[in-house]
Amino acid sequence: MTEILPGPLWDFALELYQQPDIEVQCLQLQDEYGVRIPILLFLCWLDISGKRVEPSTLANVLKETAEWYEQVVVPLRGARRWIKSQAPLDESQSQCRGQIKAAELAAERWEIQQLAELSKGWPVERAAPLLPRVQNYLAVCEVPPSVLQRTLVLLQGALAPA
Secondary structure, X not given: OOOOOOOOHHHHHHHHHOOOOHHHHHHHHHHHHOOOHHHHHHHHHHHHHOEOOOHHHHHHHHHHHHHHHHHHHHHXXXXXXXXXXXXXXXXXXXXXXXXXXXXXXXXXXXXXXXXXXXXXXXXXXXXXXXXXXXXXXXXXXXXXXXXXXXXXXXXXXXHOOO
């Protein structure tokens, strides 16, 4: 495993997402429990980087990006998935789907950049390798304990030094 050090949030999120089994687990959490992947990755970054934040401040930051997620990211994802379900696709449909996928990724990147911007200036204390904010978020999303535990094991493994 590669060591993932907290750096710019977008780079951190991409590197973590590309670790073995993380993408599949994240997509399952998104599809089955409504977990927002950008939020999950952001909370991992907060825990690992040791940023201190009051729960009320964190809740407000998450609310600030919720409308963007619901009004932009979710419809783009829905359109992309709908087009995929219409297979077989002709070349222009495939290109359109690819452009929508790129727009969806750009929208998620904007959300992650906003989260990073809103968290600037939060003091750094100690890293929390047990990912307490991630645990709390998944619990709020009503992820069953066995799936929550599997997710934590995968994330902690991906984040561990090589």
